[in-house]
Amino acid sequence: MAAGYADILKAPHATRLLAGTLVGRLPNATAHIAIVLFTRSEGGSYTLAGALAAVYGLATAVGQPLLGRAVDLYGQPRVQLPAAVVSGLGMLLLAFAGTGSLPVAYAAVIVAGLFTPPLEGGLRALWPDVLGRQDRVHRAYAMDAVAQEILFTLGPLLVTLIVAVASPGAALLVINAVGVLGALSVVLSEPSRAWRSAPREAHWLGALRSGGLLALLGAFFFVGLALGSITVAAVAYADGHGGDAVYGWLMAALGLGALLGGTAYGARQWAGEPERRLRVIVALLALGYLPLLLLPGVPAMAALSVLAGVFLAPALACAFIVVDRHAPRGTVTEAFSWLVTTFGVGAAVGTGAAGPAVEGGGTVWGFAVAAAGGFAALLVLTLTQRVLSHPVAADGPAAPEDGPEENDRNGAAQPGFSSGREA
Numbered sequence: 001m002a003a004g005y006a007d008i009l010k011a012p013h014a015t016r017l018l019a020g021t022l023v024g025r026l027p028n029a030t031a032h033i034a035i036v037l038f039t040r041s042e043g044g045s046y047t048l049a050g051a052l053a054a055v056y057g058l059a060t061a062v063g064q065p066l067l068g069r070a071v072d073l074y075g076q077p078r079v080q081l082p083a084a085v086v087s088g089l090g091m092l093l094l095a096f097a098g099t100g101s102l103p104v105a106y107a108a109v110i111v112a113g114l115f116t117p118p119l120e121g122g123l124r125a126l127w128p129d130v131l132g133r134q135d136r137v138h139r140a141y142a143m144d145a146v147a148q149e150i151l152f153t154l155g156p157l158l159v160t161l162i163v164a165v166a167s168p169g170a171a172l173l174v175i176n177a178v179g180v181l182g183a184l185s186v187v188l189s190e191p192s193r194a195w196r197s198a199p200r201e202a203h204w205l206g207a208l209r210s211g212g213l214l215a216l217l218g219a220f221f222f223v224g225l226a227l228g229s230i231t232v233a234a235v236a237y238a239d240g241h242g243g244d245a246v247y248g249w250l251m252a253a254l255g256l257g258a259l260l261g262g263t264a265y266g267a268r269q270w271a272g273e274p275e276r277r278l279r280v281i282v283a284l285l286a287l288g289y290l291p292l293l294l295l296p297g298v299p300a301m302a303a304l305s306v307l308a309g310v311f312l313a314p315a316l317a318c319a320f321i322v323v324d325r326h327a328p329r330g331t332v333t334e335a336f337s338w339l340v341t342t343f344g345v346g347a348a349v350g351t352g353a354a355g356p357a358v359e360g361g362g363t364v365w366g367f368a369v370a371a372a373g374g375f376a377a378l379l380v381l382t383l384t385q386r387v388l389s390h391p392v393a394a395d396g397p398a399a400p401e402d403g404p405e406e407n408d409r410n411g412a413a414q415p416g417f418s419s420g421r422e423a
Helices: 002-009 013-025 024-039 044-074 076-099 101-112 119-131 134-165 168-187 190-194 213-240 246-267 272-293 298-309 310-328 333-359 363-381
Strands: none
Touching: 002 101, 002 134, 013 024, 013 119, 013 134, 013 168, 013 310, 024 044, 024 076, 024 101, 024 134, 024 168, 044 076, 044 101, 044 119, 044 333, 076 101, 076 168, 076 190, 119 134, 119 168, 119 190, 119 310, 134 168, 134 246, 134 310, 168 190, 190 272, 190 363, 213 246, 213 272, 213 298, 213 310, 213 333, 213 363, 246 310, 272 298, 272 310, 272 363, 310 333
């Protein structure tokens, strides 16, 4: 298992790109927490803190696919680094201006979110050039999903540490300064400087003209909804079983499950079409949420949270492969960014939906929203399997997983993508 990941990290530039991307994405994982803590330290209400964090998240969701399309058109260094700097300046404005002037505060978080660089999509676009063989690329996708879980687990701890040692304002500055350094490390690397997107067919819809990609985005909106609702339902559970410490344990258990699942998934090669495999994984993900409705004691609930998280990272890793197969030629970074955006919007909707569900029916209904989201994702994948079975790599039957793909950046023959296949 470890040997497979070690083989990837030994590839030239691989460790630098993975580490730089994770460091560069630190603001993605922590900015909403830092914004809430900073607003509260300025005397702002919870409502204002939540609103600023929500606006930041919405701006990020809008900016990611737009910047992803710019990367596909103009290359990584010309987009990623300037975007990271402008995003950091937005947070700098918030830290020094404070929340005394609401228009300035909202403008600051909008700029910071809108210009958050699409490093996640950019890294997945680089893997084929860096790793070559498709089996190594697929393993890298799994490793990427695992690393993401680590980032979203350790990032908030880093913010709270900086707040304890210095101040919430310092946390805003530090995480964004570190983010700029991470982006700088990526764009100065040889693969990032040399990477060019495949020639693309001009179309205002960009990546969204792929029916298969739209189906995948629809499914992962509901996967995000499930994950977002769990974060609220877990708070309600913790309030009745020991408070914040229990909430921390449940979130850590969920992350541990994803870490274990992603590590196991990436340790072996998988036969068959990834679209079919994704349906199975999402079905298991949905089933994993059902035991949470039992609301047992804390030790058992932590164990069930591990189970609920096991299939999340494999679902993401498999989705990355499906994106690569269905993204129209020349839109790979944009396509990956759309997946990030849709997942994030789904999580935000899930967070909003779980609150009223808990207030109206109790904690069990919060976890029921998560289960419903999982099964809704499975329903979307099931109803759209005909579209998903035809990647844009082929004009007829779906190309085999180990055959040439539409987005193969390693010189494989590329069948054309005609406007007649637009969604």
